[in-house]
Amino acid sequence: xxxxxEVSARTQAxxxxxxxxxxxxxxxxxxxxxxxKVIGIQYYALALAAxxxxxVLSIFMRLHLAWPALHLPFVSGGVMTPEQYEALxxxxxxxxxxxxxxxxxxxxxxxxxxxxxxxxxxMAFPRLNMLSFWITLVSFLCMISxxxxxxxxxxxxxxxxxxxxxxxxxxxxGEGLGQTIWLVSIGVFCIAMLLGALNFISTTIDMRxxxxxxxxxxxxxxxxxxxxxxxxxSFAVLLAAVVMLLLDRTAGTSFFVPAATVVSEQLQRHSGGxxxxxxxxxxxxxxxxxxxxxxxxxxxxxxxxxxFSRKPVFGYKAMVWAICxxxxxxxxxxxHHMFVSGMSPYSAFAFSLLTLSIGVPSAIKTFNWLGTLWxxxxxxxxxxxxxxxxxxxFVTGGLSGLFLAQPxxxxxxxxxxxxxxxxxxxxxVAALFGIFAATYFWFPKMFGxxxxxxxxxxxxxxxxxxxxxxxxxxxxVGLAGGIRRYADFTAVDxxxxxxxxxxxxxxxxxxxxxxxxxxxxxxxWSLRRGEKAPRNPWRATTLEWITASPPPHDNFAGNYxxxxxxxxxxxxxxxxxxxxxxxxxTGPEKGARE
Amino acid sequence: MRTDExxxxxxxxxxxxxxxEGASGGNGPDGGDGMQWPAASxxxxxxxxxxxxxxxxGAVLMFFMALVSAYIVRKGMPNSGWIALxxxxxxxxxxxxxxxxxxxxxxxxxGRFRAGDSREFRRWWGAATILGLFxxxxxxxxxxxxxxxGVYLATNASGSFFYLFTAAHGLHLAGGLIALVWVxxxxxxxxxxxxxxxxxAMFWHFMDGLWVFLFLLLMLVR
Numbered sequence: 001x002x003x004x005x006e007v008s009a010r011t012q013a014x015x016x017x018x019x020x021x022x023x024x025x026x027x028x029x030x031x032x033x034x035x036x037k038v039i040g041i042q043y044y045a046l047a048l049a050a051x052x053x054x055x056v057l058s059i060f061m062r063l064h065l066a067w068p069a070l071h072l073p074f075v076s077g078g079v080m081t082p083e084q085y086e087a088l089x090x091x092x093x094x095x096x097x098x099x100x101x102x103x104x105x106x107x108x109x110x111x112x113x114x115x116x117x118x119x120x121x122x123m124a125f126p127r128l129n130m131l132s133f134w135i136t137l138v139s140f141l142c143m144i145s146x147x148x149x150x151x152x153x154x155x156x157x158x159x160x161x162x163x164x165x166x167x168x169x170x171x172x173x174g175e176g177l178g179q180t181i182w183l184v185s186i187g188v189f190c191i192a193m194l195l196g197a198l199n200f201i202s203t204t205i206d207m208r209x210x211x212x213x214x215x216x217x218x219x220x221x222x223x224x225x226x227x228x229x230x231x232x233x234s235f236a237v238l239l240a241a242v243v244m245l246l247l248d249r250t251a252g253t254s255f256f257v258p259a260a261t262v263v264s265e266q267l268q269r270h271s272g273g274x275x276x277x278x279x280x281x282x283x284x285x286x287x288x289x290x291x292x293x294x295x296x297x298x299x300x301x302x303x304x305x306x307x308f309s310r311k312p313v314f315g316y317k318a319m320v321w322a323i324c325x326x327x328x329x330x331x332x333x334x335x336h337h338m339f340v341s342g343m344s345p346y347s348a349f350a351f352s353l354l355t356l357s358i359g360v361p362s363a364i365k366t367f368n369w370l371g372t373l374w375x376x377x378x379x380x381x382x383x384x385x386x387x388x389x390x391x392x393x394f395v396t397g398g399l400s401g402l403f404l405a406q407p408x409x410x411x412x413x414x415x416x417x418x419x420x421x422x423x424x425x426x427x428x429v430a431a432l433f434g435i436f437a438a439t440y441f442w443f444p445k446m447f448g449x450x451x452x453x454x455x456x457x458x459x460x461x462x463x464x465x466x467x468x469x470x471x472x473x474x475x476x477v478g479l480a481g482g483i484r485r486y487a488d489f490t491a492v493d494x495x496x497x498x499x500x501x502x503x504x505x506x507x508x509x510x511x512x513x514x515x516x517x518x519x520x521x522x523x524x525w526s527l528r529r530g531e532k533a534p535r536n537p538w539r540a541t542t543l544e545w546i547t548a549s550p551p552p553h554d555n556f557a558g559n560y561x562x563x564x565x566x567x568x569x570x571x572x573x574x575x576x577x578x579x580x581x582x583x584x585x586t587g588p589e590k591g592a593r594e
Numbered sequence: 595m596r597t598d599e600x601x602x603x604x605x606x607x608x609x610x611x612x613x614x615e616g617a618s619g620g621n622g623p624d625g626g627d628g629m630q631w632p633a634a635s636x637x638x639x640x641x642x643x644x645x646x647x648x649x650x651x652g653a654v655l656m657f658f659m660a661l662v663s664a665y666i667v668r669k670g671m672p673n674s675g676w677i678a679l680x681x682x683x684x685x686x687x688x689x690x691x692x693x694x695x696x697x698x699x700x701x702x703x704x705g706r707f708r709a710g711d712s713r714e715f716r717r718w719w720g721a722a723t724i725l726g727l728f729x730x731x732x733x734x735x736x737x738x739x740x741x742x743x744g745v746y747l748a749t750n751a752s753g754s755f756f757y758l759f760t761a762a763h764g765l766h767l768a769g770g771l772i773a774l775v776w777v778x779x780x781x782x783x784x785x786x787x788x789x790x791x792x793x794x795a796m797f798w799h800f801m802d803g804l805w806v807f808l809f810l811l812l813m814l815v816r
Binding site for chain 2: 124125128194197198199201202203205206207232233234235236237239240241243244247251252253254255258259271272273274277280281284
């Protein structure tokens with residue numbers, strides 16, 4: 001048998017094998033599937049359901065803030081009580097942070113595209129992957145059930161500060177069973193994330209195609225990889241904290257409750273615990289969590305700016321090191337959430353300095369994005385617009401972070417709407433723009449159909465302008481002293497004067513939320529009626545575009561790729577097309593050194 | 595064929611045989627044409643399991659370090675009302691020796707395995723498993739000893755931490771025991787490359803080292 005015939009016989013065998021491995025039957029194919037692509041879509045559906053719940057909760061909050069005496073539907077008693085407002089706030093934050101910003105960028109797109117982009121047939125541990133998703137779903141259903149137990153949802157915010165969260169029913173209606181359910185749900189979520197993270201890391205390290213050296217990985221893969229490392233190290237700490245808080249609540253231990261705590265004239269039986277301990281443990285997780293939400297968006301943005309500028313990413317290696325540096329520094333700055341907790345000014349100074357130093361890799365990324373755009377042949381697709389929007393929102397939200405990183409300034413702005421505006425822009429809206437960019441970019445690959453560009457652009461402009469209209473004025477509310485987490489400003493004169501601004505924000509929130517109908521319509525309409533997608537509609541270079549849309553069960557139908565070049569070879573002089581895909585062997589093999 | 599079998603074995607161990615199932619066909623394109631790449635044959639490279647378990651242990655380490663730092667902070671707080679445990683249950687010394695012996699037996703088993711002596715391998719591996727069971731039983735006796743001296747989970751913070759550390763470690767160790775028993779039940783030919791024994795042993799030795807660390811912490815930082 002000649003060498004060539006032997007190779008083709010092997011390919012044949014591999015194809016048969018791939019076909020044999022594909023599951024049959026609806027349940028194994030679409031529900032209990034071990035296929036990372038199906039699991040990715042399942043995560044996406046979960047995040048979509050969660051974001052709808054989260055948005056509805058925020059609409060109710062904004063309604064109440066703007067018109068505190070308004071009778072609202074679905075609110076028992078008609079007019080919202082402060083406790084009901086706190087419950088909405090807690091669940092809005094929790095659902096958005098955990099079930100949208102953590103699951104969509106990493107669970108959905110990371111799951112779907114990391115294996116394909118490194119040329120692997122699946123994740124390293126497909127069954128573990130399936131398990132991660134189902135545990136996440138259980139956690140979500142558990143969290144939602146908190147609305148329906150006696151006392152309702154918890155009141156302690158997504159940060160669940162002790163002792164409010166540690167003492168049970170006595171501290172508020174939702175602090176009984178609701179808070180316990182919250183803690184169980186988050187504990188379960190931690191386990192799902194840990195299993196997912198170790199799978200992502202093993203896949204990236206050990207499942208890369210031949211030739212796919214680390215520095216030939218797309219920046220999206222780098223971002224998912226570093227995000228997985230952050231998840232692995234931070235969710236384990238949250239899990240420990242959650243276990244301790246649960247013990248404080250149910251077993252009467254005193255990890256977080258200080259001695260002589262009196263609530264509603266009742267002396268609590270706990271003694272000697274430290275609420276600050278909870279804050280430290282929580283924020284040791286909580287700050288990396290911010291980067292878990294935003295890093296994948298950075299990866300997608302780098303990827304898209306390069307593709308739609310038809311230029312290589314400016315400073316690829318600098319981008320990689322910047323992602324790593326942001327990941328590392330993200331673990332050293334948790335104290336900046338606690339400047340007003342009474343920490344030593346020396347600690348505050350150290351945390352402040354480390355926090356400001358994150359500005360350096362962030363600036364490297366921003367300037368490299370601008371460098372990528374510079375002189376490029378820009379194509380303003382919807383995906384590109386959202387990537388550009390990401391850069392804009394990232395810079396706006398990031399700059400207010402520099403102010404908040406100063407302990408002296410923060411002591412004024414802490415717990416005001418300035419902070420709310422800051423983290424919604426940098427963590428919420430920027431990450432959402434990353435999700436939208438990824439959706440418009442990869443929809444053709446995931447579902448085999450194109451999305452409507454005209455509707456997409458309408459959606460972009462409404463969302464982009466809307467996000468600024470909501471969150472930019474919010475900075476001024478904060479600077480004027482508007483306190484966050486308060487349900488009602490009626491009785492406070494200087495805050496009541498900000499009411500026109502609050503109403504404006506509420507109207508802007510309505511409009512922006514309504515504009516998301518363009519997205520939902522586009523998404524579901526395109527699923528069935530969209531134009532059929534070719535293999536590579538964006539003329540992109542990475543491995544997901546060499547395979548069919550949508551890809552077969554093993555991603556490459558047995559033709560596993562070999563990688564010859566880096567991920568962003570656009571407009572290479574002397575080539576027929578303006579892009580060279582990673583599996584194209586012609587031309588000098590570049591970037592082989594690792 | 596040898597590698598294929600080993601891959602199936604480890605694939606089943608980590609529950610990741612989504613692709614491994616098909617590999618029993620054994621006709622993957624794993625020839626020497628420069629395309630040698632285990633994933634291309636439809637199964638996962640054995641080293642992925644080592645990486646996976648290493649990462650899992652990283653997460654376990656972070657979990658325990660969070661508890662340990664909470665212990666140190668909680669103890670050092672002003673007005674913490676910290677009362678040291680009256681006396682460490684004496685059986686903990688025995689338990690510690692038993693667990694170390696278990697690790698030694700496991701290392702012996704791996705040595706026999708490399709020498710190709712599967713009978714001796716099973717004997718030593720089984721001994722390690724039984725010693726592990728003894729350790730867990732001993733920990734429960736330690737709890738009873740502590741409880742009989744009047745220290746319960748919520749009595750004081752030092753007791754809370756003692757129960758928390760031992761329970762969390764015991765749960766992880768019980769998981770390790772399941773893995774040890776599972777390896778013992780595998781047919782010998784499926785263990786050819788030894789990845790299953792390698793990752794199980796990694797986990798077990800880690801839990802052993804972790805216990806020694808926790809024991810020293812509870813003894814020295816009271």
